[in-house]
Amino acid sequence: MRLSILDYLRQALVTAAGQSGTGEALPLEAPPEHIRQDFDLSCPIGFALAAQNPGQKPLALAQKILNNWSALEFVEKAGVHPPAYFNVRLNAKALAEVVDQVLEEQERYPSQISWKNQNLPASVLLEFCSANPTGPLHFGHARGAILGNTLFRIWRHLGIEVQCEYYINDIGTQIERLGCSLAARYRQEILGEREISFPEDGYGGEYLSELARRLPKGLDPGNAKQFADLAKKEMLELIKKDLKELDVSFDRWYPESSLHAGGQVARILGRLKASGHVEEKEGAWWFVSKGLSDEDKERVLKRSDGRATYFAGDLAYHEDKLSRGHALALNIWGADHHGYVPRVKLGLEALGLPAKNFDAILVQMVRLVRDGAPVKLSKRAGEYLTLGEILGEVGRDALRFSLNSRSPNAQMDFDLELAKKKAMENPVFLVQYAHARICSIAREKETRGVAWPEESADQAPPLEEDRKTRALVVALALFSEALLLSAKRRSPHYLTNYLIDLAGSFHSYYETHPILSQSNSAMAFSRWRLCLAVRQVLSTALSLLGVSAPDKM
RNA sequence: GCGCCCAUAGCUCAAUGGAUAGAGUCCGGGUCUUCUAAACCCGUUAUCCAGGUUCGAUUCCUGGUGGGCGCACCA
Numbered sequence: 119m120r121l122s123i124l125d126y127l128r129q130a131l132v133t134a135a136g137q138s139g140t141g142e143a144l145p146l147e148a149p150p151e152h153i154r155q156d157f158d159l160s161c162p163i164g165f166a167l168a169a170q171n172p173g174q175k176p177l178a179l180a181q182k183i184l185n186n187w188s189a190l191e192f193v194e195k196a197g198v199h200p201p202a203y204f205n206v207r208l209n210a211k212a213l214a215e216v217v218d219q220v221l222e223e224q225e226r227y228p229s230q231i232s233w234k235n236q237n238l239p240a241s242v243l244l245e246f247c248s249a250n251p252t253g254p255l256h257f258g259h260a261r262g263a264i265l266g267n268t269l270f271r272i273w274r275h276l277g278i279e280v281q282c283e284y285y286i287n288d289i290g291t292q293i294e295r296l297g298c299s300l301a302a303r304y305r306q307e308i309l310g311e312r313e314i315s316f317p318e319d320g321y322g323g324e325y326l327s328e329l330a331r332r333l334p335k336g337l338d339p340g341n342a343k344q345f346a347d348l349a350k351k352e353m354l355e356l357i358k359k360d361l362k363e364l365d366v367s368f369d370r371w372y373p374e375s376s377l378h379a380g381g382q383v384a385r386i387l388g389r390l391k392a393s394g395h396v397e398e399k400e401g402a403w404w405f406v407s408k409g410l411s412d413e414d415k416e417r418v419l420k421r422s423d424g425r426a427t428y429f430a431g432d433l434a435y436h437e438d439k440l441s442r443g444h445a446l447a448l449n450i451w452g453a454d455h456h457g458y459v460p461r462v463k464l465g466l467e468a469l470g471l472p473a474k475n476f477d478a479i480l481v482q483m484v485r486l487v488r489d490g491a492p493v494k495l496s497k498r499a500g501e502y503l504t505l506g507e508i509l510g511e512v513g514r515d516a517l518r519f520s521l522n523s524r525s526p527n528a529q530m531d532f533d534l535e536l537a538k539k540k541a542m543e544n545p546v547f548l549v550q551y552a553h554a555r556i557c558s559i560a561r562e563k564e565t566r567g568v569a570w571p572e573e574s575a576d577q578a579p580p581l582e583e584d585r586k587t588r589a590l591v592v593a594l595a596l597f598s599e600a601l602l603l604s605a606k607r608r609s610p611h612y613l614t615n616y617l618i619d620l621a622g623s624f625h626s627y628y629e630t631h632p633i634l635s636q637s638n639s640a641m642a643f644s645r646w647r648l649c650l651a652v653r654q655v656l657s658t659a660l661s662l663l664g665v666s667a668p669d670k671m
Numbered sequence: 672g673c674g675c676c677c678a679u680a681g682c683u684c685a686a687u688g689g690a691u692a693g694a695g696u697c698c699g700g701g702u703c704u705u706c707u708a709a710a711c712c713c714g715u716u717a718u719c720c721a722g723g724u725u726c727g728a729u730u731c732c733u734g735g736u737g738g739g740c741g742c743a744c745c746a
Contacts, residue, residue, distance in 0.1 A: 145687060152691065162689065168726095176689085176726085201689055201727075250746065292746060374746095402744055421744040428746045456675045457741050482676060483739070490682080524684070527676055529739060531683075536696095540709060543683090543696055551709060559706045566706090603687075615685060618694070629702090629711045671709070 122230050123216055123595050124159075126192060127206060131163055134186040135179075143236065146599060148592055149205055155585075157197060157205035158592045164202025176202035213581045213591045220594055220651035225658050228598040231276060238605060239445035241279040244270055246450035247361070247368075248285040251353040252296045253323055255360045255505040257532075261481045262450045264521045264664070267366040268610045271662045276605055281444070284368045285435060288350050289375040290428060296321055296353070297346025301339045303330035309339065325356070360505050364514060365664050374431050382434040383426045386469065387419055390433075395468040405429070407464045414461050433465045440471050449478040453527075456480050479608055482529040484521065489535045512537040515665045519546035522663055523614040525607075540671075545618050549656065550668055552621035556653040557669040559633055563646075570639040570646075578647060579640035586627045590648060593620045597655050601662075610663060617659050624652050 121129070128141035149160035164180035171179065180198045187196050192212035197205045220227045246266025249259045266282065273280045287293070299320035305311040307330040316322065329352050337344065354371075361367070377383050387403065390396050397404045401422035407414045419430040439447040451458070459478045466473040486493040486503065493503070509517060516537035523545065524530040542548055572579050581587055593616075600616035633649065636642035657667040 147687085150690060150693085160690085162687090165689065199690065203690065252746095287746060290746070295745095400744085404744095415742075418744045423744080425744090427744070432746090452740095453676065454740055455746095458746095459675095480676075485739090528684090529677060533683080536683085542709075545695070547709070548695085551707085555707060555710085562706045568706095607687090611685080615694080618685095622694080625710060626712085628706085632706065634706045671707080 120219065120230065122219065122228055122598060123192060123208070123212055124598060125230065127159065127161070130187075130190055130193070131161060131183060131204065134183045134188075135163070135167060136186065146596070148589075148596060149203070153199065153203075153205060154589070156195075156207060158208045158588055159206045159595075161204045161206075162202055163204045164198075168202070180204050208588070208592075210580045210583055213583065213588065214578060216591050216595045217581065217647055217651045218578065220654050221647060224654055225661075227654065227658065228601070231598045231602065236602065236606060238273075238276070238278060241281075241444045241446070242273060243281050243283060243439050243442060243444040243447045244450070245283045245285055245439070245448070247366070248287070249357060250287045250292055251350040251357060252292055252321055253353055254325060254356040257484070257486055257503050257505055257508050258452070260364070260505050260508065260517065261484050261521050261526070262452060263361065263364060263366050264518050265479070265481055265526055265610070266450045267364070268518070268522055268663055269605075269608060271664060272601065272605050272610065272613070275658075275662055276601065278605075279444075281370065282368045283370045283372055283439075286354065286371055286373045287428065288354075288373045289378060289431075293346050293350055294342065295319055296326075296349045297342040297344075300326050300330060300345040300349040301342055303327045304333060304337060304345065305339045307331045308333060308335060308337075325353075360509070363506065363509050364518070372435065374428075374435065377431055377434045377438070378426065382438065383431050386434045386437060387426065387430055389469055390419065390465075393468060393470070405461075405465060405468070407468070410464050410467050412460060412464060414464055417461060429461065429465070432462060433469065436462060436466055436476060437469060437471060440466070440475055445475065447476045449476075450526075451478050451480055453480045453482045479526055481526040485529065485531045487531045487533045490533065493534070508534070515550070516544065516546050518664045519549070519614060522610040525609045525611050545614070546665065547671075548625070549617045549621040549660065550666070551671055552624045553653055553656045553660070553667045554669060554671040555624075555628060556649050556656075559646075559649060562634060566634060568634055570643040572640050572643040573646075579644045581644050581648060582631075582641065586623070586630060587648065590620075590623045590627050590652060593623050594651055594655055597659065600659075613659055613663060617656065617663075620652065620655065620659075624649075624656075 124146050125140065125142070127146060128144045131144060132139055132141035144161055144163060144166060146159050146161050148154065149157055153160065163183060164176035167179040168174055168176040177198070177200055180202045183204055184196060184198045192209060192215065194207045194209040199205055223229050244266055247259060247263040249255055270280045270282050295317065298317050299322070302314060302316050302320065303326045305314050307327055326349065329349065333348065390405065391403070395406055396419065397406050397416065402418050403420035404416040405419050406416055417429055418427050420426050436447065463473045463476060466476055512534060520532055520537055536544055540547055581591065597616065600612050603612040604610050631645050633642050633645045636645065660667045
């Protein structure tokens, strides 16, 4: 097995510390500018050792490692800097090794990434988006959908098994309202009853009028159920269409109605009752959390009219999810659901289920902004900016990159004008442009018929060792760190930041390291190999974000 | 009232309890007869307040202040 340069260094550090193991939890990073003059990679190992040996000085522990440090195949020199950093300068062979690994593994790079002992689950059941099928997706759904799909891509790349699931709330009060709304539109549009009043709490969006006009004559407007079925089927199609446009897919669409029809909800209610977590009041069943690890307000499970609530259905759903054997059942919910997380956990606990295998990511709201000013949404019923409209205006790439570029638990602004700008203000362009530039060199190389002897001999000449080359190679090596951080912290923004850094390093390199006009063929070829490796990592990382890597811009 | 999230440069945002708190934008000044100047290079600017824990706090804890959200027989 070919060790990555980072894992190689971790191993060396652990060995010099006189310990066993691979040191896979040791953080490695690019040092700050003033250190980077002399060193490429940095490990705050003194602190890690001090944590294991209370009372010992971190700096002294780092120094001890340096004393035990022997000459290594890939290391030019090592040094210790206060407060406890161990810094390493890679040699030419190590730089070449990084590029070799990228070019050899291509889109699988970094294939040797070790995540098994990093508190990552081996398999995840990821539920996200799950918007009610009462209308097309609106902008508020975008962040959760994009986060879920991006985490899926990242985890899958690491070798974690991920199942993506969409829970369809296709039953209940909201769906009834939907049915009544469509029936009213039908009477207005098809039966010509313009004067009838539209339900006050109905769904007033134009999309229902549009659907009504497409319905056949002769339907019974009194049959609300029929209209509800028609409407939710149609709305689900609209949702699927938008998700396809976003490049977000699901392995399974799970209808809430099946849990009621199959009797799971009734069984859950019975179990809660039997275990003493139900109190009957005014004909309704209330969930009581007394005696559990925490306490919550009492919540209705079964209404006084005998129908189960969403909460009861959701407990049945989560019981099903936990029974499928995943190490983690993870939900992505809007931050307005935060009070709901402990409620579900307590419910699962009351059912004797492993509530610790359930968790939720809460995504904060995104404010829509145009040229720095908030976009005012019309107060008129049912009118909002749909996801489809936003996608049509700014495109998938800008939307996915932008919404992925902030931690989910921070609110953010999304500026429509900024996202459309084809300039550096818009980070997605810095990154895509770097990729396009390298493709452009490749085209020019073809056009000019440039071929170097080293290329045909398949010999990799050594890389240069100047500052810009080193920075670029180190950035390639650090891809695995950004990937792991995103996976562990459940936030792709580490990856977008990484890409901005990598692309920035490349643009800087590009200015001073011409390739095709370089007369030294060995140097030209080694530069070209580095560019190809950069292109590969840009392409891989962009695809993990669900953003395209264009050949031309 | 109770609870959750957030507060860093003029603006939009980074920072795994650790090095001189980073990017981009804005503003000012330099770079193209040379693979895309949609770029590059140089320069100015910041941790909301008050305590606490720690060798060390933007980060953790307590209390404020300010913003967003939630506390349904809705989902």
